[in-house]
Amino acid sequence: MNKLAAFTLAKPYVASALLLVAAFFGLLLDWLPISVAGLLALFVAALAAFHFARNRAAWVKVLLWLPLLPLGLAIALMRPEGFSYPLVFSINELYPGGKPFDLHLNTAKALAGYAVVIWLLGSAPKQMLVTGRQVFVWPILLAGGLLGVAIPLLGLEWQPKWGLHAMWFLLVNLLVTCVAEESFMRLLVQGPLQRALQRFGAAPAAFIALTVTTVLFAAAHSPQGAHAWAIYLVAGCAYGAAYTLTGRLSAAIATHFLVNAVHYLLLTYPL
Secondary structure, X not given: OOXXXXXXXXXXXXXXXXXXXHHHXXXXXXXXXXXXXXXXXXXXXXXXHHHHOOOOOHHHHHHHHOOXXXXXXXXXXXXXXXXXXXXXXXXXXXXXXXXXXXXXXXXXXXXXXXXXXXXXXXXXXXXXOOOOOHHHHHHHHHHHHHHHHHHHHHOOOEOOOOOHHHHHHHHHHHHHXXXXXXXXXXXXXXXXXXXXXXXXXXXXXXXXXXXXXXXXXHHHOOOOOHHHHHHXXXXXXXXXXXXXXXXXXXXXXXXXXXXXXXXXXXXXOOO
């Protein structure tokens, strides 16, 4: 094995070690519950096993992939009694007459999301339908289409808001929420499903993978009411479509972030 190959192979191990060190400091600072930290260690190990099984038989890959879904969801959604993730800011009104809003840093969700990026991003083959400038255009079009549906359906109003809290929201939303959710949905669910179903044809594989991931995305957000369900389904479809069209995780993240940024900065928030 040459030095370059050895270095490439070592990179996920080094990055995972740094991630686990970050988790250890999270425990010390009480930013991470110990029960979730244990699940995170199992999740990283399972990701590594799935990564190295990419050239194995299909049944082996499926067997190693199955525990990743419940582990990832448990890490992101688990809230042990008496524990709160670190508070970034708390504000009584984001704008006159608005609702109070607290922004917490979900360290477990962030660490799990970056673990997926570490182990699966480099091994995900790009299956793109568009190239060139369209790679940058589609996230804008999809984000605009989603907002065009959400504004009348949810009754969102023009409520611009700025300040230090906006900067913190954008930073946390991009680096935690969007990266974590999109890495999980695209690299761990949509991409593997699409590749596994290629035997049925490229178009059916892409459609089924996008449909499954869209429903999972909506269900993971536990929407309340038919309108909220509809918006989360459209959102999951838009973010998944960005990934399907471009083959890039960054396109899905960009679409997700554009929607959240416009919603927070210019419209009624929170609902």
